[in-house]
Amino acid sequence: MGHSYQAVQWNPNKKRYDALLLVSVVLYLGVFLGVGFVWFPEATAETLLLRALGTAGFLALHVILCIGPLARLDRRWLPLLYNRRHLGVTMATLGLLHGGLALLQFHGFGDVSAFESLFTSNPRWGSLAQFPFQPLGAAALVILVLMAATSHDFWLANLTAPVWKALHMLVYVAYGLLVMHVALGALQVESSPIPLVLLGVGILTVGGLQVLAARKDRQVDGEIGVSPGSDTGWIDVCAIGEIEDGRARLVLASGERIAIFRDGDRYSALSAVCQHQNGPLGEGRIVDGLAVCPWHGFQYRPKCGRSPEPFQEVVPTFPLKIVEERLWLDPTPLPLGDESGSTSGGGIRA
Amino acid sequence: MTVPQAILGALSVYLALGVLFAIPFVLVGAGRLDPDARQGTWGFRVLIFPGATLLWPLLAKRWAMGARVPTERTPHKEALRRSERAER
Numbered sequence: 001m002g003h004s005y006q007a008v009q010w011n012p013n014k015k016r017y018d019a020l021l022l023v024s025v026v027l028y029l030g031v032f033l034g035v036g037f038v039w040f041p042e043a044t045a046e047t048l049l050l051r052a053l054g055t056a057g058f059l060a061l062h063v064i065l066c067i068g069p070l071a072r073l074d075r076r077w078l079p080l081l082y083n084r085r086h087l088g089v090t091m092a093t094l095g096l097l098h099g100g101l102a103l104l105q106f107h108g109f110g111d112v113s114a115f116e117s118l119f120t121s122n123p124r125w126g127s128l129a130q131f132p133f134q135p136l137g138a139a140a141l142v143i144l145v146l147m148a149a150t151s152h153d154f155w156l157a158n159l160t161a162p163v164w165k166a167l168h169m170l171v172y173v174a175y176g177l178l179v180m181h182v183a184l185g186a187l188q189v190e191s192s193p194i195p196l197v198l199l200g201v202g203i204l205t206v207g208g209l210q211v212l213a214a215r216k217d218r219q220v221d222g223e224i225g226v227s228p229g230s231d232t233g234w235i236d237v238c239a240i241g242e243i244e245d246g247r248a249r250l251v252l253a254s255g256e257r258i259a260i261f262r263d264g265d266r267y268s269a270l271s272a273v274c275q276h277q278n279g280p281l282g283e284g285r286i287v288d289g290l291a292v293c294p295w296h297g298f299q300y301r302p303k304c305g306r307s308p309e310p311f312q313e314v315v316p317t318f319p320l321k322i323v324e325e326r327l328w329l330d331p332t333p334l335p336l337g338d339e340s341g342s343t344s345g346g347g348i349r350a
Numbered sequence: 351m352t353v354p355q356a357i358l359g360a361l362s363v364y365l366a367l368g369v370l371f372a373i374p375f376v377l378v379g380a381g382r383l384d385p386d387a388r389q390g391t392w393g394f395r396v397l398i399f400p401g402a403t404l405l406w407p408l409l410a411k412r413w414a415m416g417a418r419v420p421t422e423r424t425p426h427k428e429a430l431r432r433s434e435r436a437e438r
Contacts, residue, residue, distance in 0.1 A: 007393025
């Protein structure tokens, strides 16, 4: 990063995002409780609160899982991605409140400890209708809390983005556990088909968007794919001028995407993987002479791959040359921070 | 002692050790590993406390070894390492 860590680096966008998030959660809980008291007068306040917190958290998890693929499919969803970590921490908090209340209500006043009771009070593992669904929720909660606890940029820097990302991919395991928690728990005592339909719509939406986004990624990789010799030797990328000004052309080489940015008549090749969360830097644009990642606005100087001071992120750069009005790329990375790779349309000729 | 009791007991010990480790870590250790954490705000230290409690064996090892912020392993950074090794 290159500057002292704060709890949150607030800016107007984050404040708006969090305010909207807070209002949405309060509104959801209020409406759920209000409607619940009217429609289910026999339900206790604790049960309604338990369900309000659980469904709010589960709904938030669906939104979280949809934001990523939606942003991959259509850039207009990117603003939702910008502060997704706060949504994740909010979701984990709702889950913790739901789990804590359930632990207290169902296991808090027995002869054995609440945690022991959680895992031993229902031994009917072979029964579908009476399956011990609560441990499934507890396991999911452990994953979600681990993710929330490691959501700060300190962890991103000190675990490194690939490890951090792998850790946070556990969200899909948590989602699977929660689907089973709901299906084997609340749905077993539900007489109305509406919750089952809602769960099905949720699973299909999350799964469908993930498939569509993966298909688009494969399509992009297919379009930019180059010959097997792409890890060594110069690659003919395209004619100069074919790249839209301020944007990048992607090339798949040396095991990852390389982004060739055009800024006026200057071309620079950067590793297309943002050092922050490994975002898709190659889908960003040049703003004020800097390549900006579309996910969280991390900036890199196209010539050397370094972030402007005081930040210390750096991505590899690659040599470029222009031969007979065509752009050629050497996929062997230059030493970090090296400025010799970029070229201009009116400059270097091989 | 039953199996669930043994597992819960082990988890309790792990988390208790984590809390004991996390206190000096957020005050001193984080700054040793990452220079950006030296002047970190109190809010930042509170926020990394749960993570330090959960990941304490990893952090304790890195703190004891005097490790600094690691370099990420992406295909391009690995390719750079390989080409630098080949040049030496």
